[in-house]
Amino acid sequence: xxxxxxxxxxxxxxxxxxxxxxxxxxxxxxxxxxxxxxxxxxxxxxxxxxxxxxxxxxxxxxxxxxxxxxxxxxxxxxxxxxxxxxxxxxxxxxxxxxxxxxxxxxxxxxxxxxxxxxxxxxxxxxxxxxxxxxxxxxxxxxxxxxxxxxxxxxxxxxxxxxxxxxxxxxxxxxxxxxxxxxxxxxxxxxxxxxxxxxxxxxxxxxxxxxxxxxxxxxxxxxxxxxxxxxxxxxxxx
Amino acid sequence: xxxxxxxxxxxxxxxxxxxxxxxxxxxxxxxxxxxxxxxxxxxxxxxxxxxxxxxxxxxxxxxxxxxxxxxxxxxxxxxxxxxxxxxxxxxxxxxxxxxxxxxxxxxxxxxxxxxxxxxxxxxxxxxxxxxxxxxxxxxxxxxxxxxxxxxxxxxxxxxxxxxxxxxxxxxxxxxxxxxxxxxxxxxxxxxxxxxxxxxxxxxxxxxxxxxxxxxxxxxxxxxxxxxxxxxxxxxxxxxxxxxx
Numbered sequence: 092x093x094x095x096x097x098x099x100x101x102x103x104x105x106x107x108x109x110x111x112x113x114x115x116x117x118x119x120x121x122x123x124x125x126x127x128x129x130x131x132x133x134x135x136x137x138x139x140x141x142x143x144x145x146x147x148x149x150x151x152x153x154x155x156x157x158x159x160x161x162x163x164x165x166x167x168x169x170x171x172x173x174x175x176x177x178x179x180x181x182x183x184x185x186x187x188x189x190x191x192x193x194x195x196x197x198x199x200x201x202x203x204x205x206x207x208x209x210x211x212x213x214x215x216x217x218x219x220x221x222x223x224x225x226x227x228x229x230x231x232x233x234x235x236x237x238x239x240x241x242x243x244x245x246x247x248x249x250x251x252x253x254x255x256x257x258x259x260x261x262x263x264x265x266x267x268x269x270x271x272x273x274x275x276x277x278x279x280x281x282x283x284x285x286x287x288x289x290x291x292x293x294x295x296x297x298x299x300x301x302x303x304x305x306x307x308x309x310x311x312x313x314x315x316x317x318x319x320x321x322x323x324x325x326x327x328x
Numbered sequence: 329x330x331x332x333x334x335x336x337x338x339x340x341x342x343x344x345x346x347x348x349x350x351x352x353x354x355x356x357x358x359x360x361x362x363x364x365x366x367x368x369x370x371x372x373x374x375x376x377x378x379x380x381x382x383x384x385x386x387x388x389x390x391x392x393x394x395x396x397x398x399x400x401x402x403x404x405x406x407x408x409x410x411x412x413x414x415x416x417x418x419x420x421x422x423x424x425x426x427x428x429x430x431x432x433x434x435x436x437x438x439x440x441x442x443x444x445x446x447x448x449x450x451x452x453x454x455x456x457x458x459x460x461x462x463x464x465x466x467x468x469x470x471x472x473x474x475x476x477x478x479x480x481x482x483x484x485x486x487x488x489x490x491x492x493x494x495x496x497x498x499x500x501x502x503x504x505x506x507x508x509x510x511x512x513x514x515x516x517x518x519x520x521x522x523x524x525x526x527x528x529x530x531x532x533x534x535x536x537x538x539x540x541x542x543x544x545x546x547x548x549x550x551x552x553x554x555x556x557x558x559x560x561x562x563x564x565x566x567x568x569x570x571x572x
Contacts, residue, residue, distance in 0.1 A: 142465060165465075172459035174480045184476065188467040232466075 101149035125287035126276040134276035162239040171229030173217040189236040203235035223254025243275035339531030358516040362496035365436030373444025378474035381452035398442035407505030435502040440492040
């Protein structure tokens with residue numbers, strides 16, 4: 092099987108509420124999948140399901156290597172949880188949790204900080220950083236564990252335009268330079284167009300449209316998706 | 329009555345002014361017993377509280393409810409239970425520690441353990457609720473997550489610790505029963521106050537009351553400083569967030 096993660100007829104229920112129904116989804120190496128849809132359409136649930144954090148019905152397969160290990164994954168949340176410690180120690184703890192050998196941690200943490208442009212903030216308390224810097228630290232933390240799959244839940248939703256651009260540029264460079272497969276939820280269709288190779292439109296817990304980016308934005312979509320694209324992007328109408 | 333109070337207060341201040349050795353011993357023993365009890369209770373209680381916050385097992389709600397009820401445990405009841413355990417006929421009577429400072433430490437540890445565990449559990453449960461998924465996502469299992477959240481909430485835990493110390497140093501029931509209020513051996517501030525009051529030596533009782541108040545006041549000042557630091561920390565965070 093070549094897909095990094097595959098879902099077959101997967102459904103997720105929270106008590107009486109069905110959050111995802113009958114989802115079929117394949118994530119190939121190097122893909123950049125953008126999840127779009129209204130609030131409550133199931134984007135975050137799909138990310139958590141791909142991450143293997145949710146009980147579900149149906150199948151979830153992952154590609155395993157010769158030693159039977161799953162692809163390394165990292166997830167970046169809309170509001171990253173940073174411990175009341177320095178930037179540096181937040182990185183070291185993430186590397187420790189990911190099982191990186193002690194001798195490698197400092198080198199990896201340092202290059203991650205340089206990668207996201209936070210080397211000068213190394214010894215500052217992580218929680219006094221600005222919103223954009225906190226999200227960059229979260230990306231550094233994710234990048235440091237060298238993931239094959241990076242899951243991002245509206246990573247720029249609470250950022251101002253400047254910080255949004257910085258974080259977007261980093262995500263793009265992770266995808267291009269490191270070949271990380273990305274699944275990202277976003278409300279920003281411009282962002283989906285810029286970053287994605289594929290766009291998945293969710294509505295009421297179901298995957299309604301799953302197309303390559305160029306086709307998603309050019310072709311006539313089924314009704315709810317077409318309306319969503321129009322509504323989210325009125326100037327394109 | 330008002331004149332009596334003024335006289336007593338004046339004598340009390342004079343007593344404090346000429347702080348003598350026997351008074352010093354009483355104060356020192358109080359600090360030693362309550363400090364040791366809090367040290368033991370904090371190690372056990374914080375671990376217990378944090379694990380209870382992140383673990384999921386059948387009957388957890390009952391355990392939490394019992395723990396929260398134990399917050400209201402009267403100190404005389406703890407004293408009585410420890411007395412029965414340590415008395416010559418009791419199951420731990422062979423230890424021979426009844427009416428020693430060690431017995432007082434045991435009693436106060438049991439008294440403040442539920443305080444530390446319940447407050448820690450609440451604190452860590454809130455942190456876990458908001459951030460548990462991210463910790464799991466990074467690969468932290470239950471015990472690791474509990475440890476990391478304790479580290480994360482360390483400033484708030486200082487407040488928990490100071491609260492527990494305040495409860496220990498100001499209680500009289502438990503230390504009176506298991507310590508026996510023996511002069512020079514197990515006499516602490518609160519038992520001295522109780523004794524001197526019953527003997528009618530109000531100035532000494534009041535003087536000790538003031539010392540106790542001073543110790544607890546110092547604790548409150550410490551709590552305020554810790555909380556101000558936290559406040560400044562969060563303010564800086566908000567300011568940094570707004571400026572971004």
